[in-house]
Amino acid sequence: MQPAVEFRNISKAFGAVQANADVSFQIARGSIHGVIGENGAGKSTLMSILYGYYNADSGQVLIDGVAHDIRTSHQAIELGIGMVHQHFMLVENMTVLDNIMLGSEGGFRLAAQRSVVEAKLREICARYRLDVDPLATIDELSVGAQQRVEILKQIYRSANILILDEPTAVLTAQETGSLFEILRLFKEQGKTIILITHKLGEIMDITDEVTVMRGGRIAGAVHTAATSKEELANLMVGRPIVNELPRAVYNPGEPVLEVEGLQLTDAAGVRLLADIGFTLRAGEIVAIAGVSGNGQSELMQILSGMRLPTGGRVRLLGQDLPYPKRDADGLPAVFRKLGIGHVPEDRLRDGVIKDFSVMQNTIFGYQDRVKNRWGLFDFKAIAKRCAHLLQAFDVRPNNPDLRIGLLSGGNQQKVVIAREVLASPKLMLVGQPTRGVDIGTIESIHTQLLRLRDEGVAILLVSVELEEVRALADRIIVMSGGRITGELKIEQFDTTQIGLLMGGMHKT
């Protein structure tokens, strides 16, 4: 049988950087094919070539055995190639139906076409067991459901080859499970799926074959059944990954953060946090596990001063945190002075200014501490501080004048963490430290956080990756629906138990 997709000697250079070098492999029809690699390994470039965003410098792409010169994504769609992007391409205040019809309205009268399309969508949903209401508005759907809309859109456009770019980055464990069921169903129906990810667990769970990329080349191509996570990780990084990172014996000190009866109700009266209480001591990492959107983000915002609670008490080293009555405008500066460091969950939204240079970002939040006696910036001190920080945290490229938006996610994150660590906080709030970060960098970030813990800093970690929680935490708090549903020590780590707590099942 002809392979659904075949890459033959694809090469693509951006200036002096070879993004793809002589890449050749086949993707069998009706299979789930994983493409893995670290950030910058060339996965995205290759898929962009397949989807018509880029044109290869040399080499051929064959669809069903026929060479095609795919120059636009429109052509790719006509060839039955569909792509589900990591960031959804949906209009939030339109219905599912309208979103899917967008671009293929078919004539001036919308109403007649609508009922036809709606019927067809319902039929597709039934066939592929996609739980989507065509008349729902996008912004009332969960992230998982929005992704199903994207998939539905591709099926509606009769895609036979479906590319999914990091589809589980935004999904909960349950949603990931149901996504995989859908993908398996597609496979049974003869569709071909290309899964781009860096999560090895998923590769092992669902793919038939895996292509590993590294530095723009194929580092390995294996049958999933005949490989292991460890082997894939080695191929991907080019060196073995240490799973257990060294850490000092657990020896917590004074209570640093004491939270009592914390409440948050939003303007619409929705309870986001209910009666949150816990204590965090010096020299320990407490991880808050939970499916994203269960109050962890709000908790971090309150503790960092970005948002006001509606009730309860928070003490830092025995002192009440000074929440003003009216609004949190400017409050993070006060909290930072009190010794609270914050690595925000959403790096690009909160943590850095994309258009500022790396150096400018290294003083972000601490801009008032690097003045000379004239009240102006002490650029010498800033440059020195920046050079030290880039060196100590191995930020690559080591170029302080580069716009930080041009760095990889992992290196941006290193800058953020380095900046917060350098301020020697007493309490460090860390949200999703390795989201969108490649494996090699994850290890270095984890090492830094553990070192900070060993130095006696109290760390509150929010992570939706249980692997990360296991690797870092001394204690684990599980949140669901804005409440704490359970707490366990790291020795009691048990995925099933945590999974149940995350799902809101209380201990009885």
Add this chain to the structure above:
Amino acid sequence: MKTTELPRWAGAFVLPLLNLLTALVIAGLVIKLLGESPIDSLRILIGNSLMLEHLGYTLFYATTFIFTGLSVSIAMKAGLFNIGSEGQMYIGGLGLTVAMLGLDSSLPAILLIPAAILCSMLFGALWAFLPGYLQAKRGSHIVVTTIMFNFIASQLMNFLILKMIPEGEQNPSSRPFAEAGEMPRLGQWIPQFADSPVNLSLLLAIVALAVYALLVWRSPWGYKLRATGLNPNAAHYAGVSISRMIIVAMLVSGALAGLGAVNSIMGSTHYLSISFPAGAGFVGIAVALMGRQHPVGIFLSSVLFGALIQGGGELSFQKPNIPPETFIFIQGLIILFCGAMENLYGPALLKLINTTTTKKVSHV
């Protein structure tokens, strides 16, 4: 590496120059249609604006534009599109006049001039405060409120100036100020400027440019200002009080617009008259866009617009087929190409740069 964005030199110089050329070419075509020679017109335009004997007038106009350009620029850096520099300058003129009418008989120049300057800044800032406050605390869009405040300023000034007309006078303007209130003209020291109203305000404008550069790029305040403009979420994370930043940025913006009045009134007319800003606030928008909110850019584009007014006036005088409105037309073209369509040649230029650099790489 393939650059996905233009190098700084290209973005800062080549693009604005190409845009400017396009605007001039189109203006030239229109002049041709009017039955005059574009080359001849350009020669008259340049000869009557940038040549030494006319440079004084050009710089006089440019001084006002530097202030209004700075006013628009600093707000823009905070992510605020201040359309209201016109009204702020107008009200700044009121502040200056209040100081003059009250003090010009009692204070010597050395005290009177600074007092009047401070008053013009204060009034300009106050006129910008309300839109700033409404944006910061109530979320009323700054573009809408500042446009409205221009209208309010205009009507308010109509009302007030009519009250100021001295008895027996017809012109809608205040009484002339005492000599102590006149800004010293540069012609006293530079004979080539003797016939023109270019005055010490030009030095004040250059100082303002330097202070602006220092504040925006070298101070923590400017850092926070830029952060707020680029990403308010992140600025909040970094501890910036967004609402205070918006209000302060508007106060500074209004004060700078108010300074524009110092040049127009104290440097030239010496009395307050109806509609004296004459669109300088709007030219400030063009200056800020074309100068990319950079001090050097603001200076150069201010001189350009000053030259257009000065040379354009002379042009319509010498070429009867070209109406005086031609300046407004050319100014509109420049705003269109340098502001609204500033990236018109971006993609092509990027492609050109990429091909040439790739060639270089392959030669190595």
